[in-house]
C-alpha cells in the first residue's frame with residue numbers, strides 16, 4: 001500500500017481484497033469467547049448474509065428487509081468486510097447479536113493527497129446483549145486488525161456523538177446543515193456563462209462518480225465513495241422508494257464541459273402552493289462557476305420558500321453569494337470522525353499550514369499510536385516525522401491524546417481551541433511565555449480551507 005499525491009490511486013484493488021479477507025482480531029475473539037460468544041467473519045455471498053443484514057436493520061431500529069432489498073444489498077456490498085458476533089445459546093442462534101462492517105478506503109487530507117483508511121460502519125449490538133463490552137470488543141478488534149494490516153488511519157460517521165472518542169476517534173470535519181429562506185436570499189454572486197440543464201437520473205448517476213473523483217482529492221475529509229451510494233443519491237437504486245421525486249441538473253461550462261451536477265427533490269406545501277421546500281440531495285461542483293450556477297439555480301426556483309441542504313462545509317462560499325446572510329440558518333454538527341493508527345505515515349501524508357518544528361507527545365488508550373514524535377515542517381508545508389523514543393529535543397512540545405491529534409488531522413480543528421478546552425498542553429522550555437509557542441503550533445497544524453465530508457457511510 002502506498003500513499004501518493006492526488007489523482008493517483010493510494011489503495012489498489014489487491015490491497016482492498018487482502019483487507020477484506022483478513023482474519024478477525026485474536027484478542028477480541030478470545031475476549032468474546034470468554035463470554036460465550038462467537039466472533040466470526042460473514043461472507044457477503046454466503047448463506048449468513050441475510051440474517052447479518054436483518055440484525056443490522058434491527059440494531060438501527062429499522063424494519064425487516066424484504067427479499068428484494070436483501071438481494072440488492074448483497075449485490076452492492078461486495079466491497080465490505082463483514083463480521084458478526086453470535087450467541088450459540090440464543091433461540092435464533094444463526095442471527096448475529098452484534099455486527100460490524102469495514103473496508104479499505106481513501107481519505108483526502110490537506111494538501112491534495114489521499115491516505116488509505118479503514119472505514120467502519122454498521123456497528124450494532126442487539127438490545128438483549130447491550131452494555132457488556134461487545135461493541136468495545138468489535139471496535140478495538142477492527143482497529144487492531146487494520147493496524148496489523150498496515151492501514152495508517154480509521155474513519156467513521158456516527159449515530160451518536162459520545163460513542164467513539166474512547167477508541168481514539170475525533171470529529172475532524174464538521175457537517176453543516178443549511179436552511180435558506182429563498183425570498184431573502186437574493187443572488188449577489190457571480191453569474192457564469194455556462195448553462196444549467198435537466199438531465200435524467202441515469203445520466204446524473206454516471207456523472208456524479210466521475211466528478212467526485214476529480215474533486216475529492218482537494219477536499220480534506222472526503223472519501224472515495226462506494227458505488228452503491230451514487231445510486232442512492234441519483235435515485236437509480238431499484239430497491240429505493242420515491243425515486244421519481246428526484247430531479248437532476250448539470251452545469252456545463254462555455255466549452256460544453258460538464259463541471260457540476262445537483263440532485264434535488266421538491267416537497268410541496270399543501271397549505272400554500274408557493275411555499276414548497278427543496279431538499280438538495282447532492283451538489284457537486286468541480287469549479288467555482290459550477291458552484292455558483294447550481295446554487296443560483298436552486299435558490300431561484302419558483303414556488304419554493306426554502307432550500308435545505310446537509311453535509312455542507314462550515315465555510316461555504318454560498319454565504320457570500322446571497323444578499324442577506326441571515327436568510328441562511330446553519331446548524332453545525334460533528335460528522336467525519338478519524339482515528340490515527342500510524343502517526344508517522346499519517347502525519348507525513350498531509351501538508352501543513354506553516355513551517356515549524358514540534359515534538360508531539362501522544363498518548364493512546366489502546367496503545368496503538370502512543371509515543372513521542374518529531375514533526376519538522378518546511379516552508380513548502382511538507383512534514384518529516386520520526387519517532388523519538390526517549391531522545392530529548394529542544395522544541396515546542398505538544399502533549400495530547402490520539403483523539404486530539406486526530407481532531408487536528410484534517411486542519412479543521414484549531415490546536416488553540418483544544419488548548420483552551422484543556423484537551424492539549426503546549427510547552428516551550430526555551431520561551432518565557434507559552435503564547436507564541438501555541439500560536440506557532442496552531443498555525444503549523446492548521447489548514448486554509450475547512451474540511452468537509454459530503455456523505456454518510
Ligand SMILES: CC(=O)SCCNC(=O)CCNC(=O)[C@H](O)C(C)(C)COP(=O)(O)OP(=O)(O)OC[C@H]1O[C@@H](n2cnc3c(N)ncnc32)[C@H](O)[C@@H]1OP(=O)(O)O
Nearest residue numbers: 121122123124125130131132133134135136156158159162
Ligand atoms: C460507525 C457506526 O456504525 S455508528 C452506529 C452505532 N450503532 C447504533 O447507534 C445502533 C444502536 N446502538 C447499539 O447497537 C449499541 O447500543 C452500541 C453499538 C452503540 C453500543 O453497544 P454496546 O455493546 O452496548 O457497547 P459496550 O457495552 O461495548 O460499551 C462500550 C462503551 O461505550 C459506552 N456506550 C455504549 N453505548 C453508549 C451510548 N449510547 N452513549 C454513551 N456511551 C455509550 C459504554 O458505556 C462503554 O463505555 P466504557 O467501555 O468506556 O466504559
